[in-house]
Amino acid sequence: MSFVSCLYSLLYMNSVIDSKAHLKLTIRDIYNCSVSDDGLSFFCTLFSDKSKESTLFQNVRIHGLVMQKNNSSFVVDDGTGVIIVKIPRDYYIEIPNVSDYVEVLGKLQIEERSQRVISALSCSKRNEPMEEVFHLLEQAAIHQSYSKYRQLTQQSFL
Numbered sequence: 001m002s003f004v005s006c007l008y009s010l011l012y013m014n015s016v017i018d019s020k021a022h023l024k025l026t027i028r029d030i031y032n033c034s035v036s037d038d039g040l041s042f043f044c045t046l047f048s049d050k051s052k053e054s055t056l057f058q059n060v061r062i063h064g065l066v067m068q069k070n071n072s073s074f075v076v077d078d079g080t081g082v083i084i085v086k087i088p089r090d091y092y093i094e095i096p097n098v099s100d101y102v103e104v105l106g107k108l109q110i111e112e113r114s115q116r117v118i119s120a121l122s123c124s125k126r127n128e129p130m131e132e133v134f135h136l137l138e139q140a141a142i143h144q145s146y147s148k149y150r151q152l153t154q155q156s157f158l
Helices: 003-013 027-032 131-157
Strands: 014-016 042-044 054-057 059-069 073-077 082-086 101-110 116-125
Touching: 027 042, 027 059, 027 082, 059 116, 059 131
Parallel strands: 014 054, 082 116
Antiparallel strands: 042 054, 059 073, 059 101, 073 082, 101 116
């Protein structure tokens, strides 16, 4: 295997998102991704035209409407699914009210019975009237742009 082929496979066949970056996903995307053997990382082929290429990640960024809450967690619905967001004990994050539209940055985790939850690192209320529409349009653009970007970089690299 040549150096260029080896480098290509390292860079593009298994893309690793920077560990501090938060991958912007819908909740449906979160449930459609696969889990690594150790259960600590996730990977998806969402941003690729080829099923062999996967993106490895742990940190996610979601937007959605708070549907339920208690003193240590809340449920977010983004129109594509629902997911539980847990607040770690050592973090001071104010739990939003039911019906608040929020942006959550956190670490995706697997709980008992293979349930996916997000351990929140940050949660902020979004008050713009068109925030939800903007988020859904942004998701569509990200998926489309990333796919085009992958095609261009593969063509120029080879």
